[in-house]
Amino acid sequence: MKDFFKMKRIAMQMMTHTDWEIYFSPGRVNLIGEHIDYNGGLVMPCSLDLGIMGAFHLRSDRIIRCYSHEYSTVDLYEFSLDDLHPKNHWTDYVKGIVKAFSSTIVYGFDLAIMSHLPSGAGLSSSASLELLVATYINDQYACGMSPLNLALISQQVENEFIGVQCGIMDQFAVAMGQKDKAILLNTHTLSYEMVSADFKEYQILIANTSKSRTLAGSIYNERRQECDTILHRLQETMSIQSLCELSLSQLDDCHRLISEEMLFRRLRHVVSEHHRTIESSLALNKQDMKTFGQLLSLSHESLTKDYEVSCIELDTMVNALLKAGAIGARMTGAGFGGCAIALVLSSQISTIVQEVKAAYIQATHLQPEFYVATIGDGTRKIHFSIQDALSSLLDYGIKALLFDACELVYRRNSLLHYFHLTNYEKKPVIPMELDDILDNLVEYARMNHLLLDDSFIGEENFKADVMNLLCETPKDIIQRFNKAYQQSPIHATNFLYTYSKNAHYIQTKNIAKNISWSYPHDYGDFQITINMSKPEKDPMMIKMLREVEESTYPQCQLCVENEGFGGTTTRESRRNMRIVPLMLQNEQWFFQYSPYSYFEEHAIVLRNEHTPMIIQGQTFLKLIDFVRLFPHYFVGSNADFPIVGGSILTHEHFQCGRAKMPIEDASKQFVFQIHNVDVYRLKWPLSTIRLVSKDEKAIAAMACIFLQKWQKYENLGLNIINYPVLHNTITPICRFKEDEWIIDLILRNNVTTKAFPMGVFHPHPQLHHIKKENIGLIEAMGIAILPPRLKRELDLIQTVIFNQTTVVDHPELEKHASWIRELQKQSDVNLKVEVGKKFVEVLEDAGVFKQDFVGQQAFIEFIRTCQ
Numbered sequence: 001m002k003d004f005f006k007m008k009r010i011a012m013q014m015m016t017h018t019d020w021e022i023y024f025s026p027g028r029v030n031l032i033g034e035h036i037d038y039n040g041g042l043v044m045p046c047s048l049d050l051g052i053m054g055a056f057h058l059r060s061d062r063i064i065r066c067y068s069h070e071y072s073t074v075d076l077y078e079f080s081l082d083d084l085h086p087k088n089h090w091t092d093y094v095k096g097i098v099k100a101f102s103s104t105i106v107y108g109f110d111l112a113i114m115s116h117l118p119s120g121a122g123l124s125s126s127a128s129l130e131l132l133v134a135t136y137i138n139d140q141y142a143c144g145m146s147p148l149n150l151a152l153i154s155q156q157v158e159n160e161f162i163g164v165q166c167g168i169m170d171q172f173a174v175a176m177g178q179k180d181k182a183i184l185l186n187t188h189t190l191s192y193e194m195v196s197a198d199f200k201e202y203q204i205l206i207a208n209t210s211k212s213r214t215l216a217g218s219i220y221n222e223r224r225q226e227c228d229t230i231l232h233r234l235q236e237t238m239s240i241q242s243l244c245e246l247s248l249s250q251l252d253d254c255h256r257l258i259s260e261e262m263l264f265r266r267l268r269h270v271v272s273e274h275h276r277t278i279e280s281s282l283a284l285n286k287q288d289m290k291t292f293g294q295l296l297s298l299s300h301e302s303l304t305k306d307y308e309v310s311c312i313e314l315d316t317m318v319n320a321l322l323k324a325g326a327i328g329a330r331m332t333g334a335g336f337g338g339c340a341i342a343l344v345l346s347s348q349i350s351t352i353v354q355e356v357k358a359a360y361i362q363a364t365h366l367q368p369e370f371y372v373a374t375i376g377d378g379t380r381k382i383h384f385s386i387q388d389a390l391s392s393l394l395d396y397g398i399k400a401l402l403f404d405a406c407e408l409v410y411r412r413n414s415l416l417h418y419f420h421l422t423n424y425e426k427k428p429v430i431p432m433e434l435d436d437i438l439d440n441l442v443e444y445a446r447m448n449h450l451l452l453d454d455s456f457i458g459e460e461n462f463k464a465d466v467m468n469l470l471c472e473t474p475k476d477i478i479q480r481f482n483k484a485y486q487q488s489p490i491h492a493t494n495f496l497y498t499y500s501k502n503a504h505y506i507q508t509k510n511i512a513k514n515i516s517w518s519y520p521h522d523y524g525d526f527q528i529t530i531n532m533s534k535p536e537k538d539p540m541m542i543k544m545l546r547e548v549e550e551s552t553y554p555q556c557q558l559c560v561e562n563e564g565f566g567g568t569t570t571r572e573s574r575r576n577m578r579i580v581p582l583m584l585q586n587e588q589w590f591f592q593y594s595p596y597s598y599f600e601e602h603a604i605v606l607r608n609e610h611t612p613m614i615i616q617g618q619t620f621l622k623l624i625d626f627v628r629l630f631p632h633y634f635v636g637s638n639a640d641f642p643i644v645g646g647s648i649l650t651h652e653h654f655q656c657g658r659a660k661m662p663i664e665d666a667s668k669q670f671v672f673q674i675h676n677v678d679v680y681r682l683k684w685p686l687s688t689i690r691l692v693s694k695d696e697k698a699i700a701a702m703a704c705i706f707l708q709k710w711q712k713y714e715n716l717g718l719n720i721i722n723y724p725v726l727h728n729t730i731t732p733i734c735r736f737k738e739d740e741w742i743i744d745l746i747l748r749n750n751v752t753t754k755a756f757p758m759g760v761f762h763p764h765p766q767l768h769h770i771k772k773e774n775i776g777l778i779e780a781m782g783i784a785i786l787p788p789r790l791k792r793e794l795d796l797i798q799t800v801i802f803n804q805t806t807v808v809d810h811p812e813l814e815k816h817a818s819w820i821r822e823l824q825k826q827s828d829v830n831l832k833v834e835v836g837k838k839f840v841e842v843l844e845d846a847g848v849f850k851q852d853f854v855g856q857q858a859f860i861e862f863i864r865t866c867q
């Protein structure tokens with residue numbers, strides 16, 4: 001159960017008792033049947049696995065104290081059972097329910113809540129909170145009420161205490177929801193049927209417009225009144241109790257009785273929506289997703305045009321979803337803001353989200369949020385213990401093939417021992433995501449003083465420790481890797497890559513937080529990534545790190561000594577990292593995956609010896625050796641000098657992976673052929689020579705000649721200064737494709753001058769607001785890795801440009817000031833494209849031969865000197 005122990009810990013921190021009962025109450029989403037529940041028709045909501053968690057502690061007096069992890073501006077909000085008046089505060093929902101039970105309740109309670117529901121998004125956080133409290137009281141005083149009774153009481157509280165004239169749908173869905181089911185509810189009779197919510201290869205995507213539903217209350221009540229007026233009018237000549245009793249064919253007759261255009265449109269929505277709900281349930285039964293999708297879109301049209309409860313933001317979102325490939329989309333809930341839902345192919349979710357997000361921000365300047373709807377059970381008490389968490393973890397370990405099932409007892413005992421438990425309770429497995437299990441274990445450890453270091457890095461190191469208890473030993477991993485290699489190199493890398501992910505060494509979920517887009521250009525399709533997966537260090541943290549004495553073991557982050565290292569307050573644990581040995585040019589090297597995965601199957605090859613980076617003739621032979629072993633991977637080396645090298649210069653290593661890097665598709669101009677090696681000049685912002693040959697010896701020899709020539713090259717006219725100190729070096733990349741060896745040689749120079757103290761061939765100061773770090777191998781190949789601060793800054797810049805304001809109110813935008821002024825002159829700004837342009841400039845700054853005629857002529861001349 002997600003965040004169970006966190007909830008307990010927060011409650012304990014705020015209100016000191018140790019005994020808490022935890023309840024969970026879901027949010028809801030309505031699939032179809034909107035504004036129908038007060039017209040006696042059919043609706044089809046379902047409860048979500050997102051919701052509100054509450055920790056309750058019974059008191060011995062008549063006081064109620066409430067704390068909300070998300071909303072509390074004051075720490076605790078207190079009231080007495082004897083003074084239950086609404087105060088226009090979130091605790092009114094608690095008060096209202098308490099009041100409804102006032103004849104039963106004797107004692108007050110302490111309540112801490114934590115919500116995973118976005119506030120004001122129309123996912124029914126109010127009904128969720130009402131049922132949370134109602135269910136607790138019902139249990140506590142053994143009132144014996146059914147969930148349906150509790151839903152009815154909650155609706156009454158909402159109507160009478162809170163003052164919103166809502167129907168029964170929300171409270172019903174929250175109380176009665178069932179995992180993987182939608183509820184087809186007749187709101188007139190309250191009879192219902194559980195419908196399978198299996199959308200085949202599709203899923204329901206929830207898109208929060210982030211438009212707050214300010215008008216919701218007043219217009220909602222207005223619509224209810226309009227419907228009442230229509231009903232009364234019709235009842236003069238028709239014997240109906242609710243509008244939804246009308247058939248579609250009766251609608252025309254009604255036109256005569258309801259002559260006002262607006263009122264007739266309201267009626268048309270109600271009747272047609274009720275029928276769309278019937279048709280939707282039939283379509284879902286037949287698993288006819290296309291029809292269901294069309295009905296969703298028709299519902300939206302009707303809500304927009306006839307019922308007039310949509311808004312620009314919801315319409316923009318729905319249109320963007322449909323344009324991006326959803327087969328149906330509509331607003332959900334009361335409207336006027338909040339969320340839309342869409343039926344989308346599971347395989348397309350991430351591309352659709354990316355596209356819709358960009359289009360929506362562009363049009364509205366609001367930041368939308370997206371969730372894939374997982375349908376969970378209704379409000380319930382949560383029984384969860386450390387034993388449950390460990391059972392789920394062990395089950396995960398077996399299913400993810402981290403260890404063999406015959407080792408279950410051994411693994412279990414290792415975990416029990418680690419958590420200082422001497423007892424084992426057999427528990428049915430609660431299916432949970434690994435990240436949720438680990439978060440729970442961290443919180444449990446924190447509460448029980450087993451977490452030695454409370455910081456983020458301390459938590460991560462703790463998780464690595466726990467996962468290591470499930471992982472096989474390095475020797476076993478090497479054996480499994482070698483066995484897979486006998487099948488093929490791809491089998492071997494697949495094995496280690498999957499194992500590294502399953503062992504939580506590569507944290508897929510965290511990496512998915514990165515924001516990436518591609519920027520197409522004449523040079524190629526650049527890839528821009530804002531790295532959100534590493535937390536930004538705050539200034540205090542940086543200060544602390546500086547003060548901590550640098551340890552000498554392991555000597556550096558890339559040393560082989562890291563395998564199984566437990567981490568420190570400043571160093572990440574490598575307990576769950578596994579590495580495999582390999583030989584390159586008769587030297588001992590090792591292969592491991594990068595925990596950051598900047599591209600597909602991003603891995604690192606490191607030398608056994610802790611010797612500095614060096615680019616020399618042998619480097620090409622080592623790269624070739626590696627690709628011979630793993631022909632499906634490219635491999636490259638950072639340059640060996642500061643400024644143009646990577647962040648670690650002290651340990652010889654390469655980076656490799658299965659990804660197709662942008663540089664691969666750069667267009668190439670043939671220059672000459674020699675000894676069966678074709679030599680090309682790449683059209684690329686950094687000066688790059690491409691060698692292509694079927695002969696590995698010839699290509700290595702040729703790369704060597706280019707390196708030697710470059711090491712001796714100087715051109716003062718072009719600022720390529722190389723004497724008296726050597727400044728020229730190379731960033732080399734090697735791969736094997738369609739029976740040919742390909743080596744890219746990116747020419748680098750790290751000279752600094754008075755005018756460019758950070759480097760002549762380094763991003764110039766006017767670009768530092770986007771990127772001022774070294775242009776290493778990954779960037780040089782066309783992938784920009786940008787710091788997380790940029791996400792925040794770009795969002796702010798977007799608002800500043802849109803509102804035509806200045807940057808003075810935002811000190812963090814100071815560094816972008818002149819860029820913003822330029823952008824404000826443009827009529828239509830797409831910030832992703834603008835960042836892309838900057839990245840190209842960054843790379844062009846790092847290019848030694850510039851892109852003008854003189855630069856490229858000199859480049860060609862240099863290449864020819866190697867002929």
Ligand code: GLA
Nearest residue numbers: 034035166167168169333334
């Ligand atoms: C709100 C109300 C519900 C229902 C929907 C519209 O969520 O609380 O009762 O009327 O709007 O379908």
